[in-house]
Amino acid sequence: MSRISQIKSYITAPSKCFIPKCKARCCINAPLPEGFLDKFQSRIQRTVYSGINIGQNDPKDSFNSIVYSTRPIQFIGYDENGKSLYGISKEMLEKLQLKSMEDVQRLLQEYDEKEIYNYCPFITDYAKCSVYEHRPPICRDFGSSPLKVDRCPDKSSRLDILKFYLKNLFK
Numbered sequence: 001m002s003r004i005s006q007i008k009s010y011i012t013a014p015s016k017c018f019i020p021k022c023k024a025r026c027c028i029n030a031p032l033p034e035g036f037l038d039k040f041q042s043r044i045q046r047t048v049y050s051g052i053n054i055g056q057n058d059p060k061d062s063f064n065s066i067v068y069s070t071r072p073i074q075f076i077g078y079d080e081n082g083k084s085l086y087g088i089s090k091e092m093l094e095k096l097q098l099k100s101m102e103d104v105q106r107l108l109q110e111y112d113e114k115e116i117y118n119y120c121p122f123i124t125d126y127a128k129c130s131v132y133e134h135r136p137p138i139c140r141d142f143g144s145s146p147l148k149v150d151r152c153p154d155k156s157s158r159l160d161i162l163k164f165y166l167k168n169l170f171k
Helices: 003-012 090-095 101-113 137-141 158-169
Strands: 014-016 031-033 050-055 065-069 074-078 084-087
Touching: 003 158, 031 137, 050 074, 065 074
Parallel strands: none
Antiparallel strands: 031 065, 050 065, 074 084
16 A cells, blocks of 8 residues: 555544534433532533433443433433424523424424534533543443444544634634
């Protein structure tokens, strides 16, 4: 293999998770241990609108987990057909001036079109975890079980990442 083709393959090969391009959504709706948000409050990267205590996320857990929402509309779970279920507080309905379910559906559609997801509160805009050295068990376990997908299907290349940084540099 020539030196030029080695360099080309290095630059264009899938490299790492990079949220602006990511379609895997690994860090969306991650259930965090109860009290984790309070413990690392100074490292929160995104506004937290609400949270739902889902109890024990895994039978081996000795703690309850909370799914936090970094969007005004809270993901609750799935119905029997696999369709996502959402909830919104009365205060948030009033604040966003949502008068009907059609308004709520339009807001959800807008989020989906703009690819605004419910990322973990600790994920920075540059796809870094602000609590990586203290990350909870679910984050440490990701990919380590044979039942889990252990690789991202859409990793960015070094060239993609460089283009993103350059584009933002000139904004």
